[in-house]
Amino acid sequence: MAMHIRIKKGTGEAAYRQIEQALSRAILDGELKEGEQLPSEVELAHRLGLSRMTVNKALTALSRRGLIWRSRGKGSYVTPQKLHQGFFKVTSFNRYISSLGMVPSTRVLESTVQPATREIATALDLREGARVIKVRRLRLADGIPLMLETRYLNYSLCRPVLEEDLGTGSIHDILIKKLNLPLTRVKQFLEVRRIGEKNAALLGIEPGACCFYMIRTTYTHERPITWVHYLYRSDRYRFEADFNPMENVVGE
Numbered sequence: 230m231a232m233h234i235r236i237k238k239g240t241g242e243a244a245y246r247q248i249e250q251a252l253s254r255a256i257l258d259g260e261l262k263e264g265e266q267l268p269s270e271v272e273l274a275h276r277l278g279l280s281r282m283t284v285n286k287a288l289t290a291l292s293r294r295g296l297i298w299r300s301r302g303k304g305s306y307v308t309p310q311k312l313h314q315g316f317f318k319v320t321s322f323n324r325y326i327s328s329l330g331m332v333p334s335t336r337v338l339e340s341t342v343q344p345a346t347r348e349i350a351t352a353l354d355l356r357e358g359a360r361v362i363k364v365r366r367l368r369l370a371d372g373i374p375l376m377l378e379t380r381y382l383n384y385s386l387c388r389p390v391l392e393e394d395l396g397t398g399s400i401h402d403i404l405i406k407k408l409n410l411p412l413t414r415v416k417q418f419l420e421v422r423r424i425g426e427k428n429a430a431l432l433g434i435e436p437g438a439c440c441f442y443m444i445r446t447t448y449t450h451e452r453p454i455t456w457v458h459y460l461y462r463s464d465r466y467r468f469e470a471d472f473n474p475m476e477n478v479v480g481e
Contacts, residue, residue: 248287
């Protein structure tokens with residue numbers, strides 16, 4: 230691919246921008262396929278007779294546009310088609326990923342009991358210092374990390390969750406089917422945040438990259454039972470909604 234890139238001098242256009250545009254055209258035209266690995270920075274720099282810094286700048290620009298994703302120590306890859314996540318729906322990660330023909334997996338990073346901070350206590354309608362369950366999980370598809378989940382649960386209602394295999398099971402299924410706690414209401418919001426170094430390493434992306442950040446409170450009847458923070462890779466997810474725009478129109 231690098232041999233198809235021609236750097237034109239004297240045009241007033243920066244070399245890194247020419248690399249970015251050439252690779253962008255190759256991706257959008259299908260010459261470079263989803264999941265295909267790009268030549269390394271060193272290889273591109275050598276073939277094009279440019280500095281590695283120039284090549285890095287071009288690849289960084291492509292990453293910010295969502296056309297490639299970069300894994301530290303592994304290289305740069307053409308971004309696969311994004312997964313669609315219905316913004317107003319709560320779905321099982323394992324079932325959703327399986328429905329796409331991919332293999333879901335979960336890495337449990339933390340499963341502990343801790344005192345609720347003021348923020349957690351407010352979210353779960355508990356007193357500050359009350360015991361809560363904290364579960365932190367990395368969710369993957371075909372071995373690729375997609376989402377980082379940090380969940381807090383009401384300990385007095387959800388204590389048996391700690392006895393379950395959280396690497397394979399759905400916490401929502403456990404609450405509904407084993408603990409007889411119907412999930413009756415969800416409140417959530419979504420924003421974009423830049424990811425820190427530790428979380429970036431877990432998700433296999435560059436520190437400072439933008440991610441979707443969602444906070445969701447789930448209720449059983451009118452009592453909040455779980456409070457969850459999600460970090461989704463923005464190069465692999467997009468959110469969508471399907472609704473009737475006339476639903477809330479009031480007639481004259």
